[in-house]
Amino acid sequence: MKTDPNIDRRDDVRPAEGEHKYGDVDFADPTNKKYPIDTPEHVRAAWSYINHKDNAAKYEADEVRLIKERIQRAAKKHGVDIQTD
Template identity: 85%
Template sequence: MKTDPKIDQRDDVTPAEGEHKYGNVEFADPTNKKYPIDTPEHVRAAWSYINHKDNAAKYDADEVDVIKDRIRKAAKKHDVDIQD
């Protein structure tokens, strides 16, 4: 399994579940297969979820920054307007 050196494996997640649910798509957190960013709808949902305190609290602050940066880039790619 390819892991991302910027995001640690979480104990509360089974990455295979995310891949099973969404398929082989791009994720903002590819280590844990969380926050798919392959469609405009997924980009909007990913942005909404990572901005909930309870979801962001499962990551270190620098990991949240990496995830948000990837979502912003995907939003630009899919022409999705998101607000900080």
């Protein structure tokens, strides 16, 4: 299971569920298997979800920044136009 030393394991999620639901894909949060970024649709959804205050509040500020950077890179890769702050 891929993890990221820059993102802490959250107690409120089960990473195996994310991997089971989406398969072996890239995630903006690979530690917790949150925010899949393997398709244009997933990139749009990931951006929308991480920009909800209640979702972002579950992470430290530097973790949110890293997740957003990964989503932005995936958006560019998949030709998805997203609104940045």
